[in-house]
Amino acid sequence: MNVDATRIDLCGLGVAAAAELLARGEISAVALTEAYLGRIKALDRKLNSYIAVTENLARTAAVESDARRKAGRTLGPLDGVPIALKDNIDVAGVATTGGIGARRKHVAESDAFVTAKLKAAGAVILGKLNMHEGAHGATTANEAFGYCYNPYSEGFTPGGSSGGSGAAVAAGLCAGALGSDTLGSIRIPSSFCGISGIKPTQGLVSVRGVLPLAFSLDHVGPMAPRVADLAVMLQALAGVDFDDPLSLAPPNSFSFNLDDTKSLAGLRIGRLTDIAVRAGDALDPDVAAGYDKALNVLKSLGATIVDVTLEGFDHNKVRSRAMLIIEADLAVIHADDLERDPGGFTPGFREGVDYGRQQSAPKLAAAFEMLREVKPVAAKLFANVDAIVTPATPCTAFSFKQPMPKTLTAFTAFANYAGAPSVSVPMGLSKAGLPMGLLFTARPWADITALRMAAAYEAAANWNLRPKGF
Amino acid sequence: MNVDATRIDLCGLGVAAAAELLARGEISAVALTEAYLGRIKALDRKLNSYIAVTENLARTAAVESDARRKAGRTLGPLDGVPIALKDNIDVAGVATTGGIGARRKHVAESDAFVTAKLKAAGAVILGKLNMHEGAHGATTANEAFGYCYNPYSEGFTPGGSSGGSGAAVAAGLCAGALGSDTLGSIRIPSSFCGISGIKPTQGLVSVRGVLPLAFSLDHVGPMAPRVADLAVMLQALAGVDFDDPLSLAPPNSFSFNLDDTKSLAGLRIGRLTDIAVRAGDALDPDVAAGYDKALNVLKSLGATIVDVTLEGFDHNKVRSRAMLIIEADLAVIHADDLERDPGGFTPGFREGVDYGRQQSAPKLAAAFEMLREVKPVAAKLFANVDAIVTPATPCTAFSFKQPMPKTLTAFTAFANYAGAPSVSVPMGLSKAGLPMGLLFTARPWADITALRMAAAYEAAANWNLRPKGF
Known part of the structure; x- marks a missing residue:
């Protein structure tokens, strides 16, 4: 045809x-x-x-x-x-x-x-x-x-x-x-x-x-x-790069093939029981309701849903240490430009760098140590489930006039600390017509498992979002 | 019998x-x-x-x-x-x-x-x-x-x-x-x-x-x-430990079996061409001569010897950054004891910690960045050879009255930065009757290759060292 x-x-x-x-x-x-x-x-x-x-x-x-x-x-x-x-x-x-x-x-x-x-x-x-x-x-x-x-x-x-x-x-x-x-x-x-x-x-x-x-x-x-x-x-x-110190060869079993996206039978997915606590005030009720519906979709696809808590992972505490790591690195990365053209950065950005500069080396060492402690939390989680599913963000998009909620990264940052693959997929629209996202974070090197879960959910939920006028 | x-x-x-x-x-x-x-x-x-x-x-x-x-x-x-x-x-x-x-x-x-x-x-x-x-x-x-x-x-x-x-x-x-x-x-x-x-x-x-x-x-x-x-x-x-953030599962192909230690045919071993420059004044002529003899032994075992330079790896520069990393971590690790019982540490140790404390977070961030840059050097090396062989130390043991040479770790530390396995094996005695060591550093997860090279050398050289009176 x-x-x-x-x-x-x-x-x-x-x-x-x-x-x-x-x-x-x-x-x-x-x-x-x-x-x-x-x-x-x-x-x-x-x-x-x-x-x-x-x-x-x-x-x-x-x-x-x-x-x-x-x-x-x-x-x-x-x-x-x-x-x-x-x-x-x-x-x-x-x-x-x-x-x-x-x-x-x-x-x-x-x-x-x-x-x-x-x-x-x-x-x-x-x-x-x-x-x-x-x-x-x-x-x-x-x-x-x-x-x-x-x-x-x-x-x-x-x-x-x-x-x-x-x-x-x-x-x-x-x-x-x-x-x-x-x-x-x-x-x-x-x-x-x-x-x-x-x-x-x-x-x-x-x-x-x-x-x-x-x-x-x-x-x-x-x-x-x-x-x-x-x-x-x-x-x-994907590919091994000798010039990237963190580049790694995937296990021999690694595949890019999504395989079966009609059934998630045999897969164990962790439901985070305390999303309300972790999201705090920022949690949009539509997101919470959407998450519950999404869990039902995953169940209907044959996945086994298991309650998990991420005990030992305090997002707010780790986030403040990650900020120090970021701001210390920024001082290194932009050292030349900050000296040459300080006006070429916003005052807010420069304040962040200044904060990093004022901290001591042991404070940064302790921050790295605290971040490393997330890995055992992740290892224990992934010994029990193939992936954890959460909302991608506690809220939907907000007006530029509003401040950014501090818990915006409450569900995403865990994957960065754990080195784990993490996929966001649309979870429908809020009552205000704004997109919501569902997040699958799988064990390291199970990228395709995370994608497969997201694809199965996508097909079953069938949102087909498209913004008006575009 | x-x-x-x-x-x-x-x-x-x-x-x-x-x-x-x-x-x-x-x-x-x-x-x-x-x-x-x-x-x-x-x-x-x-x-x-x-x-x-x-x-x-x-x-x-x-x-x-x-x-x-x-x-x-x-x-x-x-x-x-x-x-x-x-x-x-x-x-x-x-x-x-x-x-x-x-x-x-x-x-x-x-x-x-x-x-x-x-x-x-x-x-x-x-x-x-x-x-x-x-x-x-x-x-x-x-x-x-x-x-x-x-x-x-x-x-x-x-x-x-x-x-x-x-x-x-x-x-x-x-x-x-x-x-x-x-x-x-x-x-x-x-x-x-x-x-x-x-x-x-x-x-x-x-x-x-x-x-x-x-x-x-x-x-x-x-x-x-x-x-x-x-x-x-x-x-x-060996074994995976969920509670160690750096613990990793070895590749499926990993083995602890030394196999053939009579022949090294098919293995490529890098000879470091500038050991004299890297070791500096600390290089003992007996060690240099022993290294040359060891290379001949490896050749006689069938290994292919390839000249390598470790271009981009300046031991002295990286060492000073590693010292900062160590001293910042020490301030974190021993924080309680240093406060409780400062006299329970030597003044030299406390000076090291104080140095770490006085440095800034971005200085430590830059040190980590410099250490990370060793990994690409290692990746390129191990794309060319199965292992690099060097003296383990530039010198033999010295009197407590003598100072420690600054290049003592010139050959060993590379493996720590690269995460690579590294085996020291006796290389005979110096004219003064002091042991010398030969070091095989192989690509990450080739622990058994490094051990096999060392075992083959050990069997061929047959030193059988034993200190008098013990």
């Missing part, structure tokens, strides 16, 4: 469906790329999700992709699929601002590991996406490059720090995006923008060439409309 | 040979234990290698071991083999001094992971061994518990920080010992005392219950007369 390409909603395909139509020759990389470029031009003024659109590079890449396909030399499923990158990921010849004014002219000399992987897979790089300044925050209220907005509600945050990635994917301004995640920066905007995102197992995807926030907690990973998109992207991104 | 047990040199057997005679019923655990206890009483006044001899516990364990064997319920090869532990390793009911005066009364409530492993394997715990104060030094010139001496030369250091372990094993005061190693503390005393020692791959052997020196660099491992002893002990010690 031949499909009329002019009748396909090209920018609604996401990654896996676009890859399939490209493979079947029903659409071209050039048509797809032009559709996204046109849409960015028409719609991104409302969102400000892009810091830079690499239009010429994208067009050239699309033409080359179609030529490869014609010649039978296609590079893989991502060949010709338009992807955009958070602006802390190096693309050779393009500035890596990291959302920091002082870095406007920091043109990258070479590609990040993940950029090179995407190029090697034939992906079309559309541009660089807006983000919270230096990845140090979760609203993407960016003073230097302009606020990024949530496509579901004017004047609302898309979350962050990968806010541009969340907004652009949700609004159909790229087929998929890369984000980075230190305490939740992929999964918070995924939750707030009604899309899917995965923070992979630490070491599975190299962070070389991604501007760091905290060396020991940083991860990079894909964000896309659907879970199947994440699996395709993750396979292209 | 029946062997006359009275004619066996019981305390010269080491671990594997004792295990074999025990298994054949030719010796008893009680006879073996009494022989060691008698020898400790007779000879340790010269060495001061023990801080505590757990005579009653040992006798009870020996009787129980023999009873198990008689009943056909032997626990494994180590059942009945007398082992001593560095005094930073918890044994329930016994003080863990860590070589620190202030800790004289710090009785451990439970066993360290490795202690429990040894007990579960039926080993007889003989006692706790002398060490450098807090493991923070490499001479075992211990002011609180008395200096420990090298059995090869009166008034000379056995090395450290596991100096008691080195001296006791060399003098036949235990069949094997445990040491700990942060920059070389197992392998330096192994080299100085003419015995074998392995710092395993980081994560293979849990460090829970071992008083830390630097959380991120500490390792625990066996020291014994011969390489085969290390393999038997390592198998008993």
Whole structure:
């Protein structure tokens, strides 16, 4: 059956469906790329999700992709699929601002590991996406490059720090995006923008060439409309990198194949019994109700639901230590720019760095020790269950006029401390029409188990979210 | 053939040979234990290698071991083999001094992971061994518990920080010992005392219950007369520990079987071309000559010798950063005792801690970053060779009147930064009659490859060192 390409909603395909139509020759990389470029031009003024659109590079890449396909030399499923990158990921010849004014002219000399992987897979790089300044925050209220907005509600945050990635994917301004995640920066905007995102197992995807926030907690990973998109992207991104000290070879048994997403029989999923306590005042009743419904969906899929408590993991206490680790690392990472152009950072950012500078080495050593203590908590958890499921965020997106709740990372950060894979998938809309997210955090190297759970839930819940006007 | 047990040199057997005679019923655990206890009483006044001899516990364990064997319920090869532990390793009911005066009364409530492993394997715990104060030094010139001496030369250091372990094993005061190693503390005393020692791959052997020196660099491992002893002990010690944040499951392919130790054909071993530069003034010409001869032995065993340089790894620079990491961690680890009983630490130790306290958090963050940069150097090295071989130490043991050379850890510390397994094996005696050590450092999880290389060299070189009078 031949499909009329002019009748396909090209920018609604996401990654896996676009890859399939490209493979079947029903659409071209050039048509797809032009559709996204046109849409960015028409719609991104409302969102400000892009810091830079690499239009010429994208067009050239699309033409080359179609030529490869014609010649039978296609590079893989991502060949010709338009992807955009958070602006802390190096693309050779393009500035890596990291959302920091002082870095406007920091043109990258070479590609990040993940950029090179995407190029090697034939992906079309559309541009660089807006983000919270230096990845140090979760609203993407960016003073230097302009606020990024949530496509579901004017004047609302898309979350962050990968806010541009969340907004652009949700609004159909790229087929998929890369984000980075230190305490939740992929999964918070995924939750707030009604899309899917995965923070992979630490070491599975190299962070070389991604501007760091905290060396020991940083991860990079894909964000896309659907879970199947994440699996395709993750396979292209993964790989051992000698130049990333934390890069690791996955176990021989590691697979990128989602297999059965109709049944979760045989899998044990932990239900966190004290989400209300952990979320505190920030817990939206719609999120709590959505979580309960999601647990029923998982039960109906055959999963065994087990009550778990994460005893010994006090999010608020660990978070304050993680902040010290981040702010000490920031002082190292941005030392040159802070000296050269202090005005190129916001006062809030500089205050964070100053806090880090004023602390002692033993205080930082103790912070690392406290973070390490999360690993045994995770090991005991994952001896009992295959994954834990929680809301991705305690609340939905909020107005830029509101402060960020302190418990925003209450459910996401655990995976960063544990090095565990963690997937956010849409959990429907709140009564106010704002997306909610469900989070599966699995044992290290069980990335595909987390994705499989998310995919099964996605198929069963069948939300198919799309923001009005996009 | 029946062997006359009275004619066996019981305390010269080491671990594997004792295990074999025990298994054949030719010796008893009680006879073996009494022989060691008698020898400790007779000879340790010269060495001061023990801080505590757990005579009653040992006798009870020996009787129980023999009873198990008689009943056909032997626990494994180590059942009945007398082992001593560095005094930073918890044994329930016994003080863990860590070589620190202030800790004289710090009785451990439970066993360290490795202690429990040894007990579960039926080993007889003989006692706790002398060490450098807090493991923070490499001479075992211990002011609180008395200096420990090298059995090869009166008034000379056995090395450290596991100096008691080195001296006791060399003098036949235990069949094997445990040491700990942060920059070389197992392998330096192994080299100085003419015995074998392995710092395993980081994560293979849990460090829970071992008083830390630097959380991120500490390792625990066996020291014994011969390489085969290390393999038997390592198998008993290894295991995943949920309560150690750095504990890891080895790859499925991991084995403790030494296999062929007659030929090294097919293995690529890196020869470090600039040992003279790295060792500096400390390089003993006998060590340099011994290293060249050892390379010839390895070549004759069929190994392919490849020149390597470790480009990008500046030992002196990294060492100063590691010292900051150690001294910041020490301030955390000993915070209570330093406040309660500052006089229970030497002024030198307190100065180190004070240095750590005076440094800033970003300085420590930068130190961690510099250490992480060693991993890519190691990854590139091990992509080219199976292991690197170097002298274990640039020099032999020295008089307590002499200062410790700054490059003492020039060859050992790399393995701690890289998380790689590293085995020291005797390389003969210097002209002055002092032991020299050869070091094999293999890629992470290739512990058995490192041991196999060391065993093949040991068999071919056939040094059979034994200090006079012991």
